[in-house]
Amino acid sequence: MSAVERPLIYANLRKPGYTVDIDCYQKHGGYEALKKAVAMKPEEVCKEVETSGLRGRGGAGFPTGMKWKFLDRKSGKPIYLVVNADESEPGTYKDRQIIYQDPHQMLEGIAITAWAIQAKQAFIYIRGEFIHGAKILENAIAEAKAKGYLGQNILGSGYSCEVVVHRGGGCYVCGEETGLIESLEGKRGYPRIKPPYFPAVLGLYNCPTIVNNAETMAQVKHVLAFGGAEFAKIGIPGDSGTHIWCVSGLVKRPGLYEIEAGKATFGQLLYDFCGGPLDGRTFKAIIPGGSSTKILKIGERFKGKLPNGQEFDWAVEDIPLDSNSIAACGTGLGTGGTIVLDDSVEMIQALSNLNAFYAHETCGQCTPCREGSLWLSRVSKRITTGGGQESDVPLLLDIANQVAGRTICAHGEAVAWPVQSAVPKFKDEYVESIRKRVKGEDLPKLKLI
Amino acid sequence: MHETSPSAPARALTPETLAKAPAIVGLYPQKRSATMPLLHLVQEDRGYITQEDMTWVAELVGVTPMQVLEVVTFYPMYRQSPIGRRHVRVCRTLSCALRGSYALMSELEKSLNCARGETSPDGNFTLGFVECVADCGCGPVVHVDGSMHENVKPEDAAAFTQKLKATLTDPTYGQKTPVPGTPEWNG
Numbered sequence: 001m002s003a004v005e006r007p008l009i010y011a012n013l014r015k016p017g018y019t020v021d022i023d024c025y026q027k028h029g030g031y032e033a034l035k036k037a038v039a040m041k042p043e044e045v046c047k048e049v050e051t052s053g054l055r056g057r058g059g060a061g062f063p064t065g066m067k068w069k070f071l072d073r074k075s076g077k078p079i080y081l082v083v084n085a086d087e088s089e090p091g092t093y094k095d096r097q098i099i100y101q102d103p104h105q106m107l108e109g110i111a112i113t114a115w116a117i118q119a120k121q122a123f124i125y126i127r128g129e130f131i132h133g134a135k136i137l138e139n140a141i142a143e144a145k146a147k148g149y150l151g152q153n154i155l156g157s158g159y160s161c162e163v164v165v166h167r168g169g170g171c172y173v174c175g176e177e178t179g180l181i182e183s184l185e186g187k188r189g190y191p192r193i194k195p196p197y198f199p200a201v202l203g204l205y206n207c208p209t210i211v212n213n214a215e216t217m218a219q220v221k222h223v224l225a226f227g228g229a230e231f232a233k234i235g236i237p238g239d240s241g242t243h244i245w246c247v248s249g250l251v252k253r254p255g256l257y258e259i260e261a262g263k264a265t266f267g268q269l270l271y272d273f274c275g276g277p278l279d280g281r282t283f284k285a286i287i288p289g290g291s292s293t294k295i296l297k298i299g300e301r302f303k304g305k306l307p308n309g310q311e312f313d314w315a316v317e318d319i320p321l322d323s324n325s326i327a328a329c330g331t332g333l334g335t336g337g338t339i340v341l342d343d344s345v346e347m348i349q350a351l352s353n354l355n356a357f358y359a360h361e362t363c364g365q366c367t368p369c370r371e372g373s374l375w376l377s378r379v380s381k382r383i384t385t386g387g388g389q390e391s392d393v394p395l396l397l398d399i400a401n402q403v404a405g406r407t408i409c410a411h412g413e414a415v416a417w418p419v420q421s422a423v424p425k426f427k428d429e430y431v432e433s434i435r436k437r438v439k440g441e442d443l444p445k446l447k448l449i
Numbered sequence: 450m451h452e453t454s455p456s457a458p459a460r461a462l463t464p465e466t467l468a469k470a471p472a473i474v475g476l477y478p479q480k481r482s483a484t485m486p487l488l489h490l491v492q493e494d495r496g497y498i499t500q501e502d503m504t505w506v507a508e509l510v511g512v513t514p515m516q517v518l519e520v521v522t523f524y525p526m527y528r529q530s531p532i533g534r535r536h537v538r539v540c541r542t543l544s545c546a547l548r549g550s551y552a553l554m555s556e557l558e559k560s561l562n563c564a565r566g567e568t569s570p571d572g573n574f575t576l577g578f579v580e581c582v583a584d585c586g587c588g589p590v591v592h593v594d595g596s597m598h599e600n601v602k603p604e605d606a607a608a609f610t611q612k613l614k615a616t617l618t619d620p621t622y623g624q625k626t627p628v629p630g631t632p633e634w635n636g
Contacts, residue, residue, distance in 0.1 A: 090581040131595040169524025186484035188523040248544035248585035
């Protein structure tokens, strides 16, 4: 059976003539879900989101309703909502489309969420480079305030919530929620240690704070529109709603494909949606969910048991596109940013490219990450420039093993996972790359570092 | 500070910039949160941030100038010295690299007469790599002064350079509102 897209988040923005102004959004049913929400009690809205089974779309896939439950409501301090629109995981470009083409969808989700958690102030932390995107959002906020959907006395309920757009400074680690909070406080984006700094208890200005991804906000709007129980029927048990697959790299039709969770496979994504490999090429590997997720080699097989007890024996192409199935194969759905590599790619160069990224983006707080990311970058780069030796291959793994699990934030894992997953799968090719350079043989045309 | 100061004295910030600042500070429950937006404001006015600017921001948000410097040196977007009239940044990260961004960079170095990381001798272009700018399906992408150019193939470098050069004599450059549906809108 061929798989089809099920656009939920992208349903409107793909329609010809759809614009970012509030009238257009309202013509397409906009802000009806908010009206529904403010007619309910905040805790009932939280319950709907919990029932929906919605998982956050920022990469970790944490259940949104459960996150909201952790909120410290007894402290008497103000509660803040912070929307993470600092889209910067390599391979991910889904939130950009929402911000630039359907900002009200996200704002409606923000208004609903703010009501549910009783936040009087929300911030949208947007990538510094999204200069025009920030303006689009500011215009949309002004429109929504004028119509009573945001700002003072929302829809006559007596409840008020202001939304401020805050631009970042081009720093990957500020996508990490506690780094983002530090940055929003006007400091360097150094992530905070947990415990005690769980945002739901000690977040922005040491007040209870919910940090949710931009797409998660858009999903919340649909949870309210459908109702939690109906929304939970989209997708599969344990992973509800749709996932936006951001495919990039070496396929015929890279692009964004919104698919019901678990209702297609990587094979269908790569061949049916993306048109297969470029002419004369074959697929070699995919990085499934943003550059930090572990790489999958075409030809590998994955055997095991899913959380529901079902046994599986899959090739990469057979893996269903839901969080549990992908996690069962030792990697993650992450942000859905699938980077596709084919037989024209020299794997050590691909690894070196990512190592350079993580070395550039480490905040420098924790020694294992600061030193480790730079060493990984240098060692992989020296292989590509002809200065490598065979012992560099296990050395890469050794360094990565000393970073993961030893840092304040998950940047340590992001540094280590590409190396830890790629070295065992491609070590023979790395050794061959070293040998080729020693012998002065021809190198691949495609340069990645 | 190890950064070299520009040889010419920096011009003063415009009255518009000075007038906008208090409202920005007022948006936040704590003033210090206005540090980054104020730095963006300064940089969008003059193109870079001076020590005097940092002192000004520090006074507005109630911290020491050193605490503002810490922020300036942490975030890749902030600059302490002037750059060329057009800031051309090619995405370096894997998705764009797979689509040829390294080859594109080499071609642009030739056609813009500018090495990566440097400013062209005529002062028109500053060329550099940037890390992933979240437009991975349209690689290679080039970010020029805040607008995105998608699918710029290495073989298109000369034509792309001509396009950029034409903007140097366009008095309305940077002032037009992008048209929805165009790559400029999505920048």
